[in-house]
Amino acid sequence: VIDSHTIELMNLEIDGVLDAGGRERLRALLAADPRAREMFDDLRRLAHLLDTAIAVDPPAGLNAQVLAGVAGSKVVPFAAPLPGKRLLPLKIAAGVAAALVLVFLVRPSVFRDIHVTDLSGTMRRIAANGPVTASVLPSSDSGRTSIRLELADPALRSIELEFDPRQLEMAGVSGKRAAVQAPRAGVVVIEGPQPPGLEVTFRRTVASPARVTIRVNGPESRSPEMNVLLPSAPTK
Amino acid sequence: MSNREETAPEFVPAEDPPTFRRDYGTSDHADLLCVQQCLEGRSDRFEEIVGRYQRPVFNVIYHMVHDYEDSREIAQSVFLKAFSNLSRFDQARRFFSWLCRIAMNESINFVNARRASEPIAGDYASPAASPEDEAQAAEIRACLRRAMRKLTPEYRAVVALRHFANCSYREAAEVLGIPEQTVKSRLFSARQILRDELKARGFGGSE
Numbered sequence: 001v002i003d004s005h006t007i008e009l010m011n012l013e014i015d016g017v018l019d020a021g022g023r024e025r026l027r028a029l030l031a032a033d034p035r036a037r038e039m040f041d042d043l044r045r046l047a048h049l050l051d052t053a054i055a056v057d058p059p060a061g062l063n064a065q066v067l068a069g070v071a072g073s074k075v076v077p078f079a080a081p082l083p084g085k086r087l088l089p090l091k092i093a094a095g096v097a098a099a100l101v102l103v104f105l106v107r108p109s110v111f112r113d114i115h116v117t118d119l120s121g122t123m124r125r126i127a128a129n130g131p132v133t134a135s136v137l138p139s140s141d142s143g144r145t146s147i148r149l150e151l152a153d154p155a156l157r158s159i160e161l162e163f164d165p166r167q168l169e170m171a172g173v174s175g176k177r178a179a180v181q182a183p184r185a186g187v188v189v190i191e192g193p194q195p196p197g198l199e200v201t202f203r204r205t206v207a208s209p210a211r212v213t214i215r216v217n218g219p220e221s222r223s224p225e226m227n228v229l230l231p232s233a234p235t236k
Numbered sequence: 237m238s239n240r241e242e243t244a245p246e247f248v249p250a251e252d253p254p255t256f257r258r259d260y261g262t263s264d265h266a267d268l269l270c271v272q273q274c275l276e277g278r279s280d281r282f283e284e285i286v287g288r289y290q291r292p293v294f295n296v297i298y299h300m301v302h303d304y305e306d307s308r309e310i311a312q313s314v315f316l317k318a319f320s321n322l323s324r325f326d327q328a329r330r331f332f333s334w335l336c337r338i339a340m341n342e343s344i345n346f347v348n349a350r351r352a353s354e355p356i357a358g359d360y361a362s363p364a365a366s367p368e369d370e371a372q373a374a375e376i377r378a379c380l381r382r383a384m385r386k387l388t389p390e391y392r393a394v395v396a397l398r399h400f401a402n403c404s405y406r407e408a409a410e411v412l413g414i415p416e417q418t419v420k421s422r423l424f425s426a427r428q429i430l431r432d433e434l435k436a437r438g439f440g441g442s443e
Contacts, residue, residue: 007424007428008420008424011420011423011424011427014427015398015405017404017405039431042431042434042435043427043428043431046380046427046430046431046434047399047427049376049377049380050380050395050399050400050430051399053373053376053377053380054299054377054380054381054384055291055295055400056294056295056298056304057291058290058291058293058294058295058308058311059294059304059308062286062290062294062308062311062312063283063286063287063290065308065312066282066286066290066311066312066315066316066319067280067282067283067286069312069315069316070279070282070315070316070319071279
């Protein structure tokens with residue numbers, strides 16, 4: 001009986017991975033045991049046959065068949081993204097975020113229209129997506145209405161308020177600013193407004209709702225208009 | 237075992253033992269380049285992969301299933317599966333091992349399905365043979381193929397990977413998902429079985 005260690009040495013030698021020391025041991029073992037020698041020769045011939053004699057050639061058309069199948073394949077190998085392509089959605093999201101940040105930086109304030117339902121006469125913070133927040137202040141005086149403009153950005157150049165002079169009259173502006181101008185009827189421009197903000201008070205000449213359009217001019221651009229619809233004046 | 241077909245030289249340890257991997261023109265770098273180009277949409281680059289590996293892959297399959305036409309279909313399926321799953325290939329690993337794993341899985345699945353339903357198909361008749369010189373060679377080939385069929389799929393798999401795909405122990409272990417030591421154990425046992433089978437059929441070396 002040939003021991004398993006010798007058989008392992010034989011197989012390792014056949015596979016070409018036996019080290020020099022192992023080969024010396026195998027050489028000695030084979031020299032000492034004719035049966036081991038016979039087994040080794042058998043195994044080596046067997047391996048040689050396996051390597052060479054029973055290998056078959058692939059069909060001549062296999063390559064073409066595979067490629068035809070590839071061409072007709074509905075599954076594209078790049079359907080799943082590559083590691084680099086997996087980042088594409090993130091890159092797009094980052095780009096959008098950067099663009100939004102840029103918009104906010106370039107445009108000091110962005111407003112949205114305010115509907116009458118937003119203004120019940122009690123204090124209501126008007127959501128604005130910029131450094132200027134507008135709110136209508138409740139007033140005990142049915143003839144006056146104040147709009148508070150809270151400023152977060154000291155770099156604002158001016159705030160322009162436009163209204164129908166048949167409905168509203170400018171009553172006053174409180175807060176730090178450089179100047180208040182009235183270039184024409186129904187238009188007031190407040191230069192150099194400073195945080196924390198201003199209160200602009202209007203005197204109402206009619207009881208019906210009145211619209212005030214607010215524009216904020218930043219150092220580089222003008223914000224979109226914000227329309228504030230003042231509710232009907234309460235009856236006394 | 238007889239030396240009627242092949243005469244192996246006497247054992248003289250070489251100063252430079254043969255390396256495990258014989259030359260199939262394999263190149264990990266070239267493989268990865270082809271894979272990446274395919275993933276970028278250049279499916280024509282898959283031709284290089286098919287050309288490089290169709291022989292070892294086909295032989296692995298053939299010596300697992302022992303039917304030429306079935307092997308053709310399975311080989312085609314293997315390459316198409318590889319193509320359509322290229323994006324799942326872990327590029328940190330060897331492409332050939334991954335391809336062999338697909339081939340082995342397909343072959344084992346086929347063998348298992350056939351074992352339950354159909355008899356094993358006949359031998360593949362090699363197309364190129366000189367009748368006089370090939371008579372005994374064909375006899376010993378047929379005997380060896382029959383002996384191969386008697387091996388369990390587990391033993392056949394390691395023999396196929398080692399001798400027809402030239403996988404190292406480690407590569408075979410990776411393909412089969414078993415420890416390297418198990419590969420050695422199965423391979424050495426399989427060789428012993430094949431040797432005994434050939435001797436029992438009159439192809440012993442001492443005769």
